[in-house]
Amino acid sequence: MTVTLQVVVTGILLGLIYTLIGAGLTIVLGVLRIVNLAQGILVIIGSFVAFDLFTQWGIDPVLAVLIIIPVFFAAGALAERVLIRVPARESPDRAMLVLFGLLIVAEAAATLAWTSDSRSIAVGYANQSLTVGGVVIPTDYLVMAGVAVVLLGLTEFLLYRTLLGKALRAVGQDRQSAEILGIDSAAMATLVFGLGTALAGAAGAALGVLFPFSTQLDTQWLAYSFIVVLIGGLGGIRSSLVGGLALGLGQSVFSQLLPLDIVPVVVYGMLAAALVIRGGGLGQARMRRI
Amino acid sequence: MSEPFAGPAGGDAVAAIRLDHVVAGYYADQPVLQDLCLDCAPGRVTALLGPNGAGKSTALKVMAGLLRASAGRVLLFGRDVTRLTAHELARAGVAFLPQGRSLFPELTVEDNLELGGWVLDRGRRRLAVQAMYDRYPDLRASRRVPAGRLSGGQQRLLEISRALVADPKVVVVDEPSVGLSPILAERSYQELRRLKQEGRTVVLVDQNVRPAVALADYICSLRGGRVERAGTPGELATDLSGLVREWLGVEQAGTAPPGPPGDAGPAMPAGAPDGRPAR
Amino acid sequence: MRMPAPGIAGIGRAGEGMRLLRLARERGARPPVGWGAFAAGVVALGLFGATTTQLGTLRIWTIVLMYVVLTEAWTVLGGYGGYLNFGMAMFFGIGAYTTAIVSGHAGIPPLAALPAAGAVAAILGVGIGIPSLRLRGAYFAIVTFVLTLAIEQLVSVLGVTNGALGLYLKPPALGLRAGDQLFFFIFLGGAVAVTLGVRQIGRSRFGSSLVAIREDEDAAEILGVPTTRVKTAAFAFAACVAGMTGCVYAAQLYYIEPVSTFDFSLSLNVVVAAIVGGSQIWVGPLLGALVTQLLSQEFLSSTHGVEGNLMLGALLVIFARFVPGGIVGFARRRRRTPGDETAGTAVVPDRVEGVGEDAASSAKAG
Numbered sequence: 052m053t054v055t056l057q058v059v060v061t062g063i064l065l066g067l068i069y070t071l072i073g074a075g076l077t078i079v080l081g082v083l084r085i086v087n088l089a090q091g092i093l094v095i096i097g098s099f100v101a102f103d104l105f106t107q108w109g110i111d112p113v114l115a116v117l118i119i120i121p122v123f124f125a126a127g128a129l130a131e132r133v134l135i136r137v138p139a140r141e142s143p144d145r146a147m148l149v150l151f152g153l154l155i156v157a158e159a160a161a162t163l164a165w166t167s168d169s170r171s172i173a174v175g176y177a178n179q180s181l182t183v184g185g186v187v188i189p190t191d192y193l194v195m196a197g198v199a200v201v202l203l204g205l206t207e208f209l210l211y212r213t214l215l216g217k218a219l220r221a222v223g224q225d226r227q228s229a230e231i232l233g234i235d236s237a238a239m240a241t242l243v244f245g246l247g248t249a250l251a252g253a254a255g256a257a258l259g260v261l262f263p264f265s266t267q268l269d270t271q272w273l274a275y276s277f278i279v280v281l282i283g284g285l286g287g288i289r290s291s292l293v294g295g296l297a298l299g300l301g302q303s304v305f306s307q308l309l310p311l312d313i314v315p316v317v318v319y320g321m322l323a324a325a326l327v328i329r330g331g332g333l334g335q336a337r338m339r340r341i
Numbered sequence: 342m343s344e345p346f347a348g349p350a351g352g353d354a355v356a357a358i359r360l361d362h363v364v365a366g367y368y369a370d371q372p373v374l375q376d377l378c379l380d381c382a383p384g385r386v387t388a389l390l391g392p393n394g395a396g397k398s399t400a401l402k403v404m405a406g407l408l409r410a411s412a413g414r415v416l417l418f419g420r421d422v423t424r425l426t427a428h429e430l431a432r433a434g435v436a437f438l439p440q441g442r443s444l445f446p447e448l449t450v451e452d453n454l455e456l457g458g459w460v461l462d463r464g465r466r467r468l469a470v471q472a473m474y475d476r477y478p479d480l481r482a483s484r485r486v487p488a489g490r491l492s493g494g495q496q497r498l499l500e501i502s503r504a505l506v507a508d509p510k511v512v513v514v515d516e517p518s519v520g521l522s523p524i525l526a527e528r529s530y531q532e533l534r535r536l537k538q539e540g541r542t543v544v545l546v547d548q549n550v551r552p553a554v555a556l557a558d559y560i561c562s563l564r565g566g567r568v569e570r571a572g573t574p575g576e577l578a579t580d581l582s583g584l585v586r587e588w589l590g591v592e593q594a595g596t597a598p599p600g601p602p603g604d605a606g607p608a609m610p611a612g613a614p615d616g617r618p619a620r
Numbered sequence: 621m622r623m624p625a626p627g628i629a630g631i632g633r634a635g636e637g638m639r640l641l642r643l644a645r646e647r648g649a650r651p652p653v654g655w656g657a658f659a660a661g662v663v664a665l666g667l668f669g670a671t672t673t674q675l676g677t678l679r680i681w682t683i684v685l686m687y688v689v690l691t692e693a694w695t696v697l698g699g700y701g702g703y704l705n706f707g708m709a710m711f712f713g714i715g716a717y718t719t720a721i722v723s724g725h726a727g728i729p730p731l732a733a734l735p736a737a738g739a740v741a742a743i744l745g746v747g748i749g750i751p752s753l754r755l756r757g758a759y760f761a762i763v764t765f766v767l768t769l770a771i772e773q774l775v776s777v778l779g780v781t782n783g784a785l786g787l788y789l790k791p792p793a794l795g796l797r798a799g800d801q802l803f804f805f806i807f808l809g810g811a812v813a814v815t816l817g818v819r820q821i822g823r824s825r826f827g828s829s830l831v832a833i834r835e836d837e838d839a840a841e842i843l844g845v846p847t848t849r850v851k852t853a854a855f856a857f858a859a860c861v862a863g864m865t866g867c868v869y870a871a872q873l874y875y876i877e878p879v880s881t882f883d884f885s886l887s888l889n890v891v892v893a894a895i896v897g898g899s900q901i902w903v904g905p906l907l908g909a910l911v912t913q914l915l916s917q918e919f920l921s922s923t924h925g926v927e928g929n930l931m932l933g934a935l936l937v938i939f940a941r942f943v944p945g946g947i948v949g950f951a952r953r954r955r956r957t958p959g960d961e962t963a964g965t966a967v968v969p970d971r972v973e974g975v976g977e978d979a980a981s982s983a984k985a986g
């Protein structure tokens with residue numbers, strides 16, 4: 052029984068972090084109808100930045116998040132403004148191609164900068180744990196899940212309780228109608244993209260503590276983000292939570308059952324299947340809006 | 342080449358909206374509006390009528406800033422707004438009621454209204470939204486309901502009230518009655534009449550010629566992206582039924598350029614072809 | 621699963637696309653590269669291949685021609701049809717492995733397995749295409765991408781493919797130079813054949829159907845275009861050509877293993893070549909493959925590898941962002957006269973903000 056509880060608790064903590072990873076993708080997709088293909092590499096770069104901040108300046112990843120968020124926001128907003136805004140106006144496919152190019156460039160640049168070796172952020176509390184009622188909770192999981200909860204909560208507050216957030220969601224629901232009310236939808240697009248980028252970077256910082264990362268793993272995190280979106284649907288943070296928790300619990304359960312090298316095949320296979328099953332429902336009118 | 346038409350206010354008064362030799366379209370090589378010149382007098386209702394493909398909705402989109410003129414000028418109370426985007430025009434006091442649904446379905450009634458006041462500061466916005474509730478008490482009752490769940494009539498009401506939160510000087514309306522039951526269409530026109538009483542400028546397009554003509558102070562009939570005839574309903578009264586017959590007959594394949602995205606397509610006026618009331 | 625019905629305008633756009641294509645054919649729209657240049661190029665390459673002793677250059681041009689073949693085939697679904705297929709590497713690998721397995725078991729020379737490679741790839745293309753093509757845009761691209769990764773992983777663990785160790789094939793029984801020449805001419809012939817074939821497709825009803833699908837798929841369906849069949853055929857065509865290319869690759873290298881055979885860089889090279897050249901007319905992929913491959917040979921050791929990816933990614937960003945329609949599109953805009961309807965596809969002016977879910981787009985990627 053304790054084993055089951057253990058698996059569940061680990062799954063939930065993991066799920067919260069996966070939700071954070073998927074949140075950036077969800078928001079950009081929900082408001083801008085663009086799949087941010089660079090999501091995975093942004094997460095990895097977030098991990099690397101947190102790693103450098105930790106190893107060179109001793110900055111704990113939790114604090115590193117405070118630095119990463121504004122920096123990544125600015126970078127994402129700039130990229131949207133300069134590279135994505137114009138092609139996105141013409142067609143989402145062209146924007147996707149630009150994003151794909153950026154992903155390739157970012158991955159190559161990151162590999163040149165940091166090499167393709169695997170790293171991990173070895174914080175002091177990495178090997179500690181709490182024991183509550185027979186369940187062992189690793190401290191780093193707990194801390195990072197806490198970071199995720201805070202960031203997700205703030206994002207949810209922004210989107211659902213502020214007029215700005217409502218304007219962002221409005222742009223996603225009916226862009227033209229938002230424009231005619233005086234909302235500068237292009238500026239909103241830039242903002243949302245920056246926000247998505249910032250969340251991805253922050254997620255990377257959290258992940259870097261828990262799992263080894265390398266520039267080759269960006270596809271995996273893109274796939275995971277995507278699974279979160281696919282399972283949860285596009286209802287904003289809440290549905291991301293459903294997707295993230297499902298993924299976290301699923302992985303927690305599966306890792307007990309499957310040999311390790313089958314896992315990527317299963318993940319990619321599941322993703323492909325999920326995409327096809329969700330099929331035409333994605334990106335079409337009947338998708339719920341944020 | 343058509344001459345600018347003076348509205349009922351006379352040639353000297355500044356038009357609320359003036360389209361000055363406007364050329365515009367959705368594809369670079371196929372303009373829908375070709376050298377369109379028309380004036381909308383301030384505080385008056387101007388109706389744009391004509392066959393499908395004549396450019397009526399396109400003209401409205403240019404006025405609202407959703408489509409940019411490739412040639413010519415758009416003037417708002419004398420100010421050149423040709424290069425302004427839709428949201429900038431909203432700030433300048435132009436409201437647009439598009440054809441079909443324009444609400445934010447997942448946002449509540451209150452959210453929709455609040456966004457209607459996006460260009461206002463918080464204090465004025467709060468007052469304006471309260472004023473809308475006073476004006477339309479039904480909305481207050483459903484303030485927390487997601488807009489997508491309202492009935493058709495309530496949605497229409499919400500669309501109109503949302504557009505009014507920012508107290509626009511000019512209201513541009515695309516097909517106020519299409520797709521609505523006769524009762525709701527009548528309600529729509531009641532609201533438009535109220536706008537006119539409040540002194541706002543109204544520009545509208547409607548396939549249902551009869552109510553549009555009944556409300557309008559001035560009519561511009563468009564064809565092929567230009568103004569063909571214009572005048573007060575009185576002046577055009579004798580020609581109107583003939584014109585309507587023509588409009589119905591003009592729909593031939595290939596003569597009309599590709600329509601704008603979301604065009605409802607050819608539709609019949611509510612009345613019989615010779616303008617008699619329906620039923 | 622029904623999509624929201626397109627407005628009259630959507631049907632207009634799809635019809636418009638077909639009309640423009642027909643007009644282009646009738647008016648004999650001239651691409652930037654005329655027939656003279658094409659024929660001259662082929663002859664020059666042929667002479668070069670027959671007489672040269674520079675094996676390094678020969679090999680470089682072999683690769684260039686291979687990418688011409690792949691990119692042209694890609695453009696049927698990718699350029700005409702607007703479905704960005706990132707799965708060329710998958711079928712390339714499938715063809716290579718089919719060749720290795722078949723020629724190994726049947727004891728025939730690898731090149732003789734060419735039809736088998738093409739057939740298997742085509743069949744899998746249909747099998748994978750039918751469900752995948754229900755997705756659009758980015759989702760379709762992602763599925764083809766993810767499947768490539770999945771199949772690579774799968775091949776790494778299966779026994780019949782000898783897992784990560786790879787398979788050996790019978791090397792060609794020719795001298796070094798003759799061997800290189802053989803493969804050079806195979807790809808030269810292939811490039812000519814596929815280019816001409818794709819050009820022909822562009823002028824056929826099949827091609828018009830694809831363009832209609834790109835402009836507004838829902839409208840095309842209403843107009844009676846058998847969209848699923850058309851898309852799947854285009855996808856299977858690309859798969860078949862990729863498979864056959866993989867066969868030749870395997871025959872030339874006579875050793876294949878999962879990582880390099882299913883290398884995503886191949887798919888990337890193809891897509892970038894198409895975007896750089898312009899994917900909507902047969903000339904584009906040709907030019908694009910030439911430019912990208914020669915550029916990378918000039919400045920880098922190869923297009924597979926980190927620096928190669930950096931360059932490809934940068935090219936993709938630059939062209940997708942700043943040069944719509946690629947080199948072909950750029951050349952056309954330089955030559956366009958006012959009122960020239962056939963020059964390029966319709967472009968919606970910047971200001972139309974109708975980005976609700978109804979408003980389909982024009983001038984899609986490439």
